[in-house]
Amino acid sequence: MVTKYDIFELVYKNRAPMKPVEVVREFNKSDEDYHAVHKQLRELVAMGLLRKTKYGFELEVSKKAEILYGIIQHCLKNNVSYNYLLDKNFAEFLSKALQKKEITPNDVDVHPRTFKKYIEILNRFGLVLVISRKPLRVKIFYNILLNNLLVYFRYKHKVITDSSHFYDKEIERELNIFKRLKRKEVVLYRKVVKEFEISFIYHSLSLEGNPITLSETFKILQDKIIPGNLKSLDVDEVKNYQDAILQMLQDSEQKKVLNIASVLNYQGIAMKHVPKIAGKIRTEEVYIKGNPNFKITKAENIKKELDVLFEEYDKFIKREKLSLKEILNFAVYFHNEFQHIHPFIDGNSRTTRLITFHLLQSRDIPIFDIPFGLLDEYMGYTKGSKKRKDEKLFQTLQKVILWNLKKINERLS
DSSP, X not given: OOOHHHHHXXXXXXXXXXXXXXXXXXXXXXXXXXXXXXXXXXXXXXXXSEEEETTEEEEOOSHHHHHHHHHHHHHHHTTOOHHHHOOHHHHHHHHHHTTSSSBOGGGSSSOHHHHHHHHHHHHHTTOEEEEETTTTEEEEOOOXXXXXXXXXXXXXXXXXXXXXXXXXXXXXXXXXXXXXXXXHOHHHHHHHXXXXXXXXXXXXXXXXXXXXXXXXXXXXHTSOOOOTTSOHHHHHHHHHHHHHHHHHHHHHHTTOOOOHHHHHHHHHHHTTTSTTTTTOOOOSOOOOTTOTTSOOOOGGGHHHHHHHHHHHHHHHHHOOOOOHHHHHHHHHHHHHHHHHHOOXXXXXXXXXXXXXXXXXXXXXXXXXXOOGGGHHHHHHTTTTSSSOOHHHHHHHHHHHHHHHHHHHHHHHO
């Protein structure tokens, strides 16, 4: 069924007046659908999003229309069904729920069944962490998409993103379940990892500006189909990163330790499409685009600082009995220190994520993706931050780990 938001997106992109019959044809609908489409066009006019002229229906240029189109495009790129989110009651629920660190059905004024429906929508698209099912307790992730949704529906919102809670008990519990299920469902586990891997490739490269969408990434890597509208360099970037991740997964499963040579190899594989810089330490100064305040090691000091970092890593891997907190603290330090050193001309952040995943997986902590809802938070506490925020990244990383475990265990159960 074609919705009013589907029609709005079509008219917005068309940038010229459209008659109802043209809209019907664009959606490959029959003449019987004409009246329903015409009614939705009139509704969009009443909402102030379109206007009717003698030539047909066209965009009413406004901030409201711009925000709505941005929401729709953000959803399309990330395989999120915008028709689920674009609901005033849902937005009202979010405005209340985001004012709390965690919520249960008793914390918001909605029917328990409605609460469950809303959480399932958010969970489907990686926008919530379901901490427990019985009783249902969740942590909603706050990102730019949900922010714009609240702005669109004109809900003022005070959002609580900070949390000092350590989910160690929940993570330990899910780790025990994971170990049991992995032994039992080996074939299914491989399939699940493959799906997570493709999703991570999309999420990781989208943070670096690659324009390929999530659905296109699955077509390229899973279906082996390359959409004709894509640039070859963007496609090569996706394929090369998959090769680097596959090498990392193989190495971490075999408990191979990281060293400078292996990291150079990962970056070299990931950046094969730029052979001049692939696998090579930089000899010139670089900066973070959009964040000149991010401190980066001078080229002359890279080798020295990498040596120090991997000396610390060697000490870490020799320690057998480490608590979960100690492992996560080192993973955060390792991530932020490597990103600070920034040893390459390009490909630093994608390599940082890859080797941090290696570190955790070699400690039997499965982490294969960063959920869509936490991407903005992750960026804000890493290369999007003006100063180093290890404590903040610790909070984000534990949510990423628990989300991964929950999702994997759901699929394996």
